[in-house]
Amino acid sequence: MTKTIAELTDCMRQKMQRGGLNGSLKVDLGEDGVIFIDGSAVSNTDGQANCTITTTLEMFNELYAGRIDAVQAHYKHRLSIDGSQLLATQLTALMDDTEGPSKRVARFSRGADIPDIVKALRSTGAAVIENCITDELADRVAAELRPHFDESGTAYQADFEGYKTLRLGEILARSRSSSELVGEALLLSVIDEILLPHCINYRIGSCTGIEIFPGETAQALHRDDGIYPIHIQGVEWQVSAMWALTDFTKENGATHLLPGSHDGPPRATAAKSDYTVQAEMTKGSLLLYLGSLLHGGGANNSDQPRMGLVNTYAVGWLRQEENHYLAIPKEIADSYPLRIRQLMGYQTHGLLGWYPDADINM
Numbered sequence: 287m288t289k290t291i292a293e294l295t296d297c298m299r300q301k302m303q304r305g306g307l308n309g310s311l312k313v314d315l316g317e318d319g320v321i322f323i324d325g326s327a328v329s330n331t332d333g334q335a336n337c338t339i340t341t342t343l344e345m346f347n348e349l350y351a352g353r354i355d356a357v358q359a360h361y362k363h364r365l366s367i368d369g370s371q372l373l374a375t376q377l378t379a380l381m382d383d384t385e386g387p388s389k390r391v392a393r394f395s396r397g398a399d400i401p402d403i404v405k406a407l408r409s410t411g412a413a414v415i416e417n418c419i420t421d422e423l424a425d426r427v428a429a430e431l432r433p434h435f436d437e438s439g440t441a442y443q444a445d446f447e448g449y450k451t452l453r454l455g456e457i458l459a460r461s462r463s464s465s466e467l468v469g470e471a472l473l474l475s476v477i478d479e480i481l482l483p484h485c486i487n488y489r490i491g492s493c494t495g496i497e498i499f500p501g502e503t504a505q506a507l508h509r510d511d512g513i514y515p516i517h518i519q520g521v522e523w524q525v526s527a528m529w530a531l532t533d534f535t536k537e538n539g540a541t542h543l544l545p546g547s548h549d550g551p552p553r554a555t556a557a558k559s560d561y562t563v564q565a566e567m568t569k570g571s572l573l574l575y576l577g578s579l580l581h582g583g584g585a586n587n588s589d590q591p592r593m594g595l596v597n598t599y600a601v602g603w604l605r606q607e608e609n610h611y612l613a614i615p616k617e618i619a620d621s622y623p624l625r626i627r628q629l630m631g632y633q634t635h636g637l638l639g640w641y642p643d644a645d646i647n648m
C-alpha cells in the first residue's frame with residue numbers, strides 16, 4: 287500500500303530515533319512536497335541540505351519498503367542524488383527494519399575445505415581467503431597493470447567510481463599474469479558450487495583494476511548484480527572476487543560489506559547504525575562476495591594507494607558486463623589456455639553463443 291507523505295514523514299521520524307544522519311538530507315518529492323531530515327529531526331520544511339534525493343512519492347515508497355535499492359533506482363533514472371552519497375546510503379540503511387544475521391565475515395586459509403567456504407558465503411554473503419596467492423604473483427600483476435593505470439586509469443572517473451580512483455578494464459589484454467587470478471583453482475571450485483546449480487557453465491562478467499588513492503571518499507553501497515533488471519530469490523547470478531594487490535586496511539579503503547544483505551526479498555539493507563564491516567586483508571588475499579550483497583569501496587584516509595583486481599563471475603546465460611570479444615583482441619584471446627578462453631566467453635551455453643567452432647561449443 288502506498289503511504290502518503292505525512293505517513294512517510296511519521297515513519298522517518300520513528301526510524302531516525304535510532305541515531306539519525308551525520309548531516310542534513312532532503313527528499314524532494316516534487317508536487318508532493320519534501321521530507322527534510324537534519325540529524326534525527328524530521329520535518330516537511332524545505333531548505334538547503336548536504337544531500338538532496340529527487341524522486342517521486344511512488345519510488346520513495348518502493349525504497350522505503352525495500353523493494354528497490356537507491357543505486358538500482360538511480361540506474362533506472364527514477365531517482366537522482368545531489369551532494370553526499372554517503373548520507374543517501376545512511377538513509378537507506380536506517381530505513382531498514384531488520385537486524386543483520388551476523389556482522390562477521392568468515393576468514394579462511396588456502397587449505398580450508400571448499401564446503402566450509404561455500405557455507406560461509408551462502409550464510410553471510412562474503413568470505414575472505416587469506417594469502418590465496420603469493421606476494422610475488424600479486425606484485426607481478428600490479429606491475430603489469432601499473433603503466434596502464436598511469437596511462438588510462440582516469441577514463442572511468444564519475445560519482446559512483448570516484449574521482450581519486452583509477453580504474454582499468456580490458457585486463458586480460460593488459461596483464462597476462464592476471465589470467466592466473468581469473469582461473470585460480472580454489473576460487474573456481476567455490477564459484478562452481480554457487481553458480482553451477484543455475485547454469486551449464488559460467489564466465490567472467492567484468493574484470494576491473496581498481497586503485498583507490500589517498501583522499502578518496504567511500505563509494506555508495508550497491509549490489510554488483512544491480513546491473514541486471516531483475517533478481518530471482520534463491521538464484522545467485524554473480525560472485526565477485528576481489529584480489530588484494532596491496533594490503534587492504536581500514537585506513538586505505540578496504541571494501542565495506544553488509545553481511546546478511548544478500549538475496550531477499552525485500553532487497554533492503556540488513557543493518558543498523560554502525561552498519562558495515564570492512565574486509566581487511568593482506569596482499570595476495572581474496573575477498574569473495576555474492577552479487578546480491580551490499581558493498582562498496584572504502585575511503586582512503588592513508589597516504590598510500592590501495593590496489594585491487596575484482597573479477598565477477600556470472601551464470602553463462604547472462605550477458606557479460608564487459609564485452610570481452612571487443613575488449614580483448616582476438617589474437618591475445620587465442621593465446622590463452624582453453625579454460626581462460628572459456629571464462630572470457632568463448633564457450634556456448636547450450637545454444638546460446640553458438641558459433642561454428644567445434645572447440646568451444648559444449
Ligand SMILES: O=C(O)CCC(=O)C(=O)O
Nearest residue numbers: 496540541581582583584
Ligand atoms: O574497490 C572496492 O573495494 C569495491 C569496488 C566496487 O564494489 C565496485 O566498483 O563495484
Ligand SMILES: [Fe+2]
Nearest residue numbers: 509510581582
Ligand atoms: Fe561493486
